[in-house]
Amino acid sequence: MITACQVAERAKQQLAQITGLKPDTVSGVFKDDAGWHITVEIIELQRIPACSDVLATYESVLDGEGALVSYHRVHRYSRGQATEA
Numbered sequence: 001m002i003t004a005c006q007v008a009e010r011a012k013q014q015l016a017q018i019t020g021l022k023p024d025t026v027s028g029v030f031k032d033d034a035g036w037h038i039t040v041e042i043i044e045l046q047r048i049p050a051c052s053d054v055l056a057t058y059e060s061v062l063d064g065e066g067a068l069v070s071y072h073r074v075h076r077y078s079r080g081q082a083t084e085a
Contacts, residue, residue, distance in 0.1 A: 002036075002064065002065065002066050004029045004031075004036075006066065007029070007036045007038065007062055007066050008026040008029050008038055010062060010066040010067075010068075011026070011036075011038035011040055011060050011062055011068065012026065012040055014060075014062075014067075014068040015040055015042065015058055015060060015068070015071060018068070018071070019042065019058075021042045021043060021044055022042065022043045022046075023040050023041070023042050023043075024040075024041045024042060024043050024055060025040070025041045026038060026039065026040055026041075027039045027040070027041055027057070034061060035061045035062055035063045035064060035069060036061065036062040036063075036064075036066075037059065037060070037061055038059075038060045038061075038062060039057060039058070039059050039060075040057075040058050040060065041055050041056070041057055041058075042055065042056050042057075042058055043055055044056045044076065050079065051079050051080050052078060052079065052080070053078070053079040054076065054077070054078060054079075055076070055077055055078075055079055056073050056075060056076040056077070057073070057074050057075040057076075057077075058071055058072065058073050058074070059071065059072060059074050
C-alpha cells in the first residue's frame with residue numbers, strides 16, 4: 001500500500017519530468033475513488049531575488065500505484081503574493 005507521503009513525492013518527481021520545471025512544495029493531498037489528488041506548487045520562473053519567483057499551482061491525479069494519470073495548472077502567482085482561499 002502506498003502512503004500519502006510516498007504518493008506526494010512521486011507526484012513531484014513525475015510533474016518535474018513532464019513539465020521540466022522545479023517543484024517547490026506539496027500543498028494538498030487526498031484520496032477518493034478516482035485516485036490520489038495532489039496539489040503541487042511549482043517554480044515556473046526563477047528570479048533574483050527569489051521572493052520575486054513566479055510559481056504555479058498544479059493539481060494532479062495519481063492512480064493507486066502512484067503513476068500520474070492527469071495534471072493541470074490552476075493558478076499562477078508571484079511568490080510573495082498572498083491570496084484568500
